[in-house]
Amino acid sequence: MDIVPNLPPEPSKRICIIGAGASGLAALKIVTDSAEYQRGAWSVIAYESRSNVGGIWFPAAPEENQAVSPLYDSLTTNLPHPIMAYTSYPFPPSTPLYPVASVVQRYLESYASHFNLLPLIQLNTKVAKARWELGKWAVTTSTEDQDLFDHLVVANGHYTVPRIPQTPGLDHWLTSGRAMHSAFYRRPHGLGDKVVIVGAGPSGQDLVTDMRKAGKVVIHSIRGAESTEGEHFRRRGTIAEFKVDGSIIFEDGAVEKNVDRCLLATGYVVEFPFFDDSVLKPEIPPPCPPIPSELFNSTYSVFPLSRQLFPLQAQFPPSSLVFMCLLYKIAPLPVAEAQAMAMVRAFADPSSLEPMQEAVDIMTRYENFVSKGIETPAAIYKAWHRFGELEQFDYRDELYTFAAGGSEERQKVSEWERELYPHKVTLREKWVALAKSGRGDEFVRGVGEGGTQEWVDAMWRLLRLSSKEKETSTTDCRL
Missing domain, CATH: 3.50.50.60 (FAD/NAD(P)-binding domain)
Structure with missing residues (x-):
């Protein structure tokens, strides 16, 4: 009698992620955390066009007609890293509060290594084309490989195509x-x-x-x-x-x-060169309501998206395609994590997306813009992905709730994030002054070894520093 080997089951769903920057890494990590992936029901691959992970944080010399990475020599983060970091992976202890770009790049590389994501990333591979064909996403890469996927995660980043004003001369x-x-x-x-x-x-x-x-x-x-x-x-x-x-x-x-x-310094164009007009129309969407049955890219926003993620249109299932981190005026890494959690829930249970309620939420947001005096469709869609000062935290909590199926046993935004985020500019000013005085390294030395609360305490200490206190010793500053 022939012995049939005990082979693992074939994955029932195949997932493709475009990009291995901060958003793509978050999506990859959350997918591999899922029960479906763990039991072999899902497979996943990420295509990254460059030679390393990190997206815009991976430096590159500017090319003649293409901005591969917009990093300039003096760049530091504009958020303190405890607020900026993935909630599942803090920056190392003693990291400067507003780190330079190279520190962020090492952090992202460490994240990919720590969670064993690198074997699932195909570097130097650009997605050239992605089309919805016969119930699958047909993906063609720069290596001329073609494959079919059940789900497509768009995390290609939005800081490579400069937006140029139409000014005479x-x-x-x-x-x-x-x-x-x-x-x-x-x-x-x-x-x-x-x-x-x-x-x-x-x-x-x-x-x-x-x-x-x-x-x-x-x-x-x-x-x-x-x-x-x-x-x-x-x-x-x-x-x-x-x-x-x-x-x-x-x-x-x-x-x-x-x-x-x-x-x-006029911003960037939202662009998806791998989609043709059959997937994404390159024009300003019509006024809302009603919700259009097609998907639009105004170069500022993608519309209509359920939960700022899932395309609410008629051509393909909303859960089959995800646009990661189109939002701005936010802390992107924790938002990307929360979006990835919601994404995994929708992949596992497409019925969890209720089209009628999702449409109501979109129309409500549209009406809120109108009520604030932003009345033209062009202006509304330009601001569509812009969040208010604390709106991102409510949004994250909503995604956590959705991802957990409404269960109270879910992740929640920490209160200190809401309290400290509005002070980000003051914190940066005080940190720059402290670092310029040569006392920054001592201020953060050892902070974080006992957990995130040490960073929270350090940020409150920094906010309490008066001009006179800045002139005292670093030891006094840390009391």
């Missing part, structure tokens, strides 16, 4: 090298003596700081700002025109002559 400045997007910026040297920086986001603020430290004449262009004067630093409103002679004219009539360089 700007094209000439870009082609001549007099203007460039901040994605290609690395350091303040070699840019001339008079520099205009456009944009008031984190990158714009950092570039202003860089240029002022380098002794440049800096003009900061911020939409809606009133002009201010100064010998070495001036603030201006929106740019109206770039002139061939090196002058810049602003909407209020102010003129800056002999500008050497303009840096555009």
Whole structure:
């Protein structure tokens, strides 16, 4: 009699993750934690186009026409790492409170290694095409491999395609090298003596700081700002025109002559080059209600998405496709974890997504924008993935509840996260001052060895520091 070997069962569901940056790693980790994966019912693979994990935190020299990674030399996080970190994996003890990019990259590499994710990641492999065909996602990679998957997780990141303003004269400045997007910026040297920086986001603020430290004449262009004067630093409103002679004219009539360089910290385009129009229409969605039956990409947002994750449309099951971490003004790593938990619940039980209720939630959000005076569809969809100061924490709790099937035995957002998040700017200012004085390393030495609460206590201590206390010894600061 032939002996039949006791082979493991064939996976009933196959999952593909596009990207192994912070969001893709979170999705991969949560999938491998699932009971379905553990018993062999699911399989998963992540395709990463670059030679290492980490996404934008993995540095790269700027290429001529492509922003592979937008990291500049002075970049540090704009959130304290206890708030920024995955809830399942803290940064190492003694890590500077606002770490530099290389520390974040090592953290992500450590996360992938610690949870044994690397064997499931295929590096140097770009997803070239993904189409819904005969009830599966047909995925073609840059290695010309083709495969079918039940679920597709989109975690390709959104900081590689620069958003360029449509300002008269700007094209000439870009082609001549007099203007460039901040994605290609690395350091303040070699840019001339008079520099205009456009944009008031984190990158714009950092570039202003860089240029002022380098002794440049800096003009900061911020939409809606009133002009201010100064010998070495001036603030201006929106740019109206770039002139061939090196002058810049602003909407209020102010003129800056002999500008050497303009840096555009103007954000990025949301793009999914592997989808064609049959999956995702590249245009602004129609007004809501009703909920459209097709999926749209306005370049600022994807709509309509149930729970900011699952496409609520008619072409394929909402649970078959997930868009990770499109949100901004958030702490992305813990949000990615919570989204991945909700994703796994929907993969395991597609009926857990109730289309009628999901549609009501989407229309309610739309109406909330209208009630705040944001009335045009273009403006609403531009702001669709933007969360208010504390909205992300309610959102995470809702995802935790959904992932746990409504059970009270679920993960919850810690109260200290809600309390400390609004102080992130003050914390960063105080940390920068402390680090500049040479006392930062001592302040964090050993913090975290006894758990996360030590970091919480340290952040509250830092907030309590007065200007006078900053001048005392580090030991006194830590009392």
